[in-house]
Amino acid sequence: MRVNRILLSVPLIVVALVIQVSVLARLHLPGAVPDLLLLTVLGLALIYGHVGGALIGFGAGLLADLAPPADHAAGRYALVLCVIGYLAGLVKPETGRIKSATGPMVVVVAAAIGSTLLYAGVGALVGDTSARHVGLTGLLFSAALYDLLLAPFVVPGVMFLARRADNDPLADTGSGGKASDISSGWLSSGTGLRIGGQRGSLKMKAARSRMARAGRIKGVKRL
Known part of the structure; x- marks a missing residue:
């Protein structure tokens, strides 16, 4: 990845994780927790493509696995966000410009449902059956709803910053093939x-x- 992309992605991921852990996780909303970290990864992946999305997703997920009060095995959420970032980067438009908000909203809903299912599936493989007790259907619905409501305030801003960072004249010319x-x-x-x-x-x-x-x-x- 380019240096300017790393310099932008790291602060965004850290800020999103801090807000999610310190604010969103303490709202005690019914069902899932609004995933600000997932939305940040999606916004970056829609600009940087599948390779950048996978790398950013893995780093963001690993940071979330290690940040307190994480109660699951390290690497579990890193795998989830790595896959989601890669898949989201595949739908990146050729011109880098998204003319309609329908596409990103569909990506947000699919990512919210897919990340919840993948997280529950990986947890079932390692013996974590908490998703069954909470109710997987309620988790899927609430995750998609919360992320969809939060997405208009997060994804466009992240994409705008990512475009500005790519157009920065001080960007690393060695990696700008x-x-x-x-x-x-x-x-x-x-x-x-x-x-x-x-x-x-x-x-x-x-x-x-x-x-x-x-x-x-x-x-x-x-x-």
């Missing part, structure tokens, strides 16, 4: 035009001089 390729292509094409123009002008001048000389010779012969 596409930018360097485009700039080098412009430079090479511009140089080619200049060289071609110089060659063309030299050829035109040589042709004109030849025609002038030929005219002078013919005129001398006529005389």
